[in-house]
Amino acid sequence: MRVFVDDDSCRGHGVCAAVCPSVFVITDGGYAEAVEDDISPELESSVREAVDGCPERAIHVKEENHVN
Ligand code: SF4
Numbered sequence: 001m002r003v004f005v006d007d008d009s010c011r012g013h014g015v016c017a018a019v020c021p022s023v024f025v026i027t028d029g030g031y032a033e034a035v036e037d038d039i040s041p042e043l044e045s046s047v048r049e050a051v052d053g054c055p056e057r058a059i060h061v062k063e064e065n066h067v068n
Contacts, residue, residue: 003051003060005032005060007031009056014032016053023046023050024059047061
């Protein structure tokens with residue numbers, strides 16, 4: 001799974017950083033950034049929680065099939 005924050009939609013509420021701090025941080029500019037964009041399987045559920053919790057629907061994920 002890959003994740004990115006749409007800068008145009010993000011309003012800096014910080015829900016994502018509260019729910020999943022290992023992936024989302026609030027930058028000095030006051031908006032969220034995904035510091036990890038290639039999400040490990042252990043983090044996927046909290047990333048999904050952040051996606052659902054974002055009031056602006058600013059977090060987007062792209063599902064990928066990992067071939068191990
Ligand atoms: S919850 Fe959504 S709007 Fe709020 S900081 Fe995170 S990405 Fe931005």
